[in-house]
Every structure is written in structure tokens, then in C-alpha cells.
Ligand SMILES: Nc1ncnc2c1ncn2[C@@H]1O[C@H](COP(=O)(O)OP(=O)(O)O)[C@@H](O)[C@H]1O
């Protein structure tokens with residue numbers, strides 16, 4: 133999703149009455165006994181196929197729920213369907229991809245539920261960024277090279293918050309940059325004047341611009357060097373603690389996921405084979421494939437139990 137793909141949404145996703153029968157009071161409590169009182173996103177029996185010359189069943193009957201404020205890691209080898217699932221949830225898939233079954237529902241903080249399959253193009257545009265924001269691996273390369281960071285960031289507000297004054301927009305963009313550790317003086321820069329890490333931070337700042345309730349991050353730090361990657365991850369866990377959004381964090385890098393996630397879903401050939409508490413999954417993996425995946429990372433195969441989580445819970449003062 134780039135800053136340039138937005139038309140001006142005419143409907144407000146915050147007024148359920150604008151959405152007619154595509155929204156309903158939220159009755160999901162204790163969804164499927166997964167342990168959250170109130171999920172923010174539920175995915176049910178979701179399937180996607182690429183109907184090219186050869187049909188690829190990329191996502192098969194995935195059922196997941198994301199708790200409010202939770203960091204859910206989605207792990208699995210390259211090609212197992214992680215990105216297809218992420219794009220599918222947000223209805224960003226392009227042909228030959230077809231959603232062949234299932235549904236995704238967004239459960240708003242305000243107590244209503246939206247069936248994402250039912251949203252029209254215009255409504256979807258209003259919905260993305262605002263409720264569910266995405267950050268992609270190559271996101272930093274989707275910044276427009278001939279437009280300043282400031283203008284690209286301000287675009288989001290002029291589109292989604294048309295009543296905001298110019299001055300407020302400017303201040304807000306500077307604040308957002310500082311929130312992700314980039315000096316606000318960078319607002320005047322063009323993308324090529326920033327390092328890859330800084331550009332990726334800008335994309336994360338943009339994803340946070342409208343205070344979304346869910347962030348889907350697909351390999352957001354994979355192209356960056358390890359030090360920058362660590363810094364950004366620390367930033368994300370801090371921000372989620374401050375702002376309370378939920379995150380689906382996608383990566384093939386399981387050790388990294390173990391550090392930042394509350395729960396982890398392990399995906400293999402389009403299916404979720406194991407889903408559980410991150411520490412539990414590490415110390416007591418149930419599925420053969422999870423064990424294999426864990427064993428494939430040398431950094432994880434040392435003494436079990438001496439693994440230090442620098443992640444979310446540890447930072448919240450809970451036992452790691
Ligand atoms: N445009 C496409 N056409 C056909 N098959 C695709 C397309 N995009 C992805 N696939 C296939 O779908 C499967 C899942 O891909 P993807 O979701 O990108 O996996 P991951 O993100 O886990 O690496 C892979 O087998 C991939 O080859």
C-alpha cells in the first residue's frame with residue numbers, strides 16, 4: 133500500500149450506519165475459546181487459490197483470531213502462504229488469486245463488527261490505513277522518489293482527515309517521525325536522502341498515522357541489517373505498549389518472532405499447523421513441523437530454557 137493508492141473515501145468507516153447491513157453489533161466474546169475476551173480481528177476458514185495454469189492452494193482453511201493489543205507472530209518457510217494470507221485479509225490480492233472460502237471480520241473498539249468480504253472498493257479504501265494498516269517488506273521502496281516525505285505523509289491526512297488544518301497536519305507528521313526515531317527535520321527530505329532503515333521507519337510511521345487498531349507487518353525488517361532490525365523491533369513493541377494496537381507480525385525468522393510475539397502461528401503449505409503461546413511453542417512444541425522449524429535455527433538449538441525474551445511481555449514486567 134503506498135501513499136498514492138488512496139482516493140478520497142466518501143464513506144466514514146467510523147459511522148456504522150454508513151455501512152448498512154455490512155456491519156452488526158459485535159457479539160464475539162471469548163471467540164472460539166482462544167483466550168481473548170475481545171478479539172480485534174477474526175479469520176475463519178479462510179482459503180485462497182492462485183488459479184493460474186497450475187492451481188496453487190496457497191492458503192487453506194486458516195482460522196485465527198487476533199486479540200486486542202496482541203502481537204501474533206506468523207512463522208513459516210518462504211512460500212508457505214504468509215503474504216497471501218495477509219493480502220487476503222485486507223482484500224489486496226490481485227488475479228489470479230481468488231478467495232475461495234472463509235471470512236475475515238474486524239471487531240471495532242467501539243463495539244461493532246465489519247465483514248471485510250462485504251466492503252466495497254470505496255469502503256475498503258477508507259478502512260485500510262484507518263483500522264488495519266499494513267507494512268510490507270519492500271515498503272520503503274514504495275515511497276514516491278520525487279515527493280518529499282512530508283507531502284507523502286500529509287497525503288494520508290488530507291485524504292482521511294480532510295478537516296484537519298494544514299498546521300496540525302504538519303505537526304502531526306513531525307510527531308509521527310519522532311515516534312519512530314527519525315528527526316522531524318527529515319520531513320523535508322526526499323526518499324533517496326534517507327537510509328533503508330529510515331525509509332522503513334517512515335513507512336511504519338505512516339502506517340501508524342491514523343491510529344489503527346491492527347497493524348499487519350509482512351517481513352517489515354527483513355531487508356535491513358541486524359542492528360537496525362533490532363532497533364525497529366524494539367520500537368514496535370514499545371509503541372504497541374504505548375498505543376495499544378494489535379500486530380500480526382510475519383516473518384520466516386522464527387528466533388525473532390519468539391522474542392516479540394505473545395502467540396505464534398506456524399504455517400506450512402498454506403495451513404496453520406500449530407498456534408500457541410510463544411514461550412510454550414518454544415519450550416514445548418506440539419507439532420513435528422514446529423520442532424523441525426525450531427531446529428533449523430542454530431541460535432535456538434542451545435540449552436533449552438536459557439533463551440532470554442527481550443520481547444513484549446518481558447518489557448511489560450511480566451515473567452518472560
Ligand atoms: N501471483 C501468483 N501466482 C501464482 N502463485 C503464486 C503467486 N503468488 C504467490 N504464489 C504461490 O503461493 C504460495 C504462497 O506464496 P506467498 O504467500 O508469497 O508465501 P510466503 O509469503 O509465505 O513466502 C507459493 O507457493 C507461491 O509460489
Ligand SMILES: [Mg+2]
Pocket residue numbers: 214215216350
Ligand atoms: Mg511473503
